[in-house]
Amino acid sequence: MKKKIYFVTATNTDVGKTTACEILLNRFAKKGKKVGYFKVIETGVKKYPKDAKKMLKVAKRLNNSYNMKLQDVVGFCFELPASPFVASGGKYIDINIIKSKINYLLKFCDVLICEGAGGLMVPINQNYYMIDLIKELNCKTILISPSNLGSINDTLLSQMALDKYGIKYKWYINLFKDKKEFKKVTLPFYKANFGKMKFLQKHKG
DSSP, X not given: OOOEEEEEEESSTTSSHHHHHHHHHHHHHHTTOOEEEEEEEEESOSSSOHHHHHHHHHHHHHOTTOOOOGGGGEEEEEXXXXXXXXXXXXXXXXXXXXXXXXXXXXXXXXXXXXXXXXXXXXXXXXXXXXXXXXXXXXXXXXXXXXXXXXXXXXXXXXXXXXXHTTOXXXXXXXXXXXXXXXXXXXXXXXXXXXXXXXXSSOOOO
16 A cells, blocks of 8 residues: 655644644544654744644544654754744754654554645745755645635745645635635635635535
């Protein structure tokens, strides 16, 4: 069976990547797949990487053979809540370490859900961005957009970046901000330009 990697990215920070990862883990597990989780980089970490800790619990519950420790499912973590390049103090972040951890984790799952940090153009190193990592991994990509006012601009810019890099992706809307206004303020444009949208949550309309 061919192993699959899904990279979850977003139009910005605090958009719902971790929520998307949890939904995907559960969906693939229901299909009989052994699932795994990996947080590529987490910043703003004081005692422990909270996103990774939460998702590791989910992955372990869904896949008994995914008996990983927290340090196994995090590539790098930094205390400063900033981009990886800034949070690291400008020190070089070795992408090979990330790739090595991914290859190791794939031994224990059929589907590995990788969660990025921030959006596509978040700098990992001085001239190397999250989108460069996605391109290098050559994996299936999922873009998450929020539902609040202003999300159209960020969504279109993110889609343009992915298209420019030649990265195929699936796009989902996380319907959690401005839910009441979404139908009137944002949805009309999406319907006019994209037709039917995919939502992380069940949605009518």
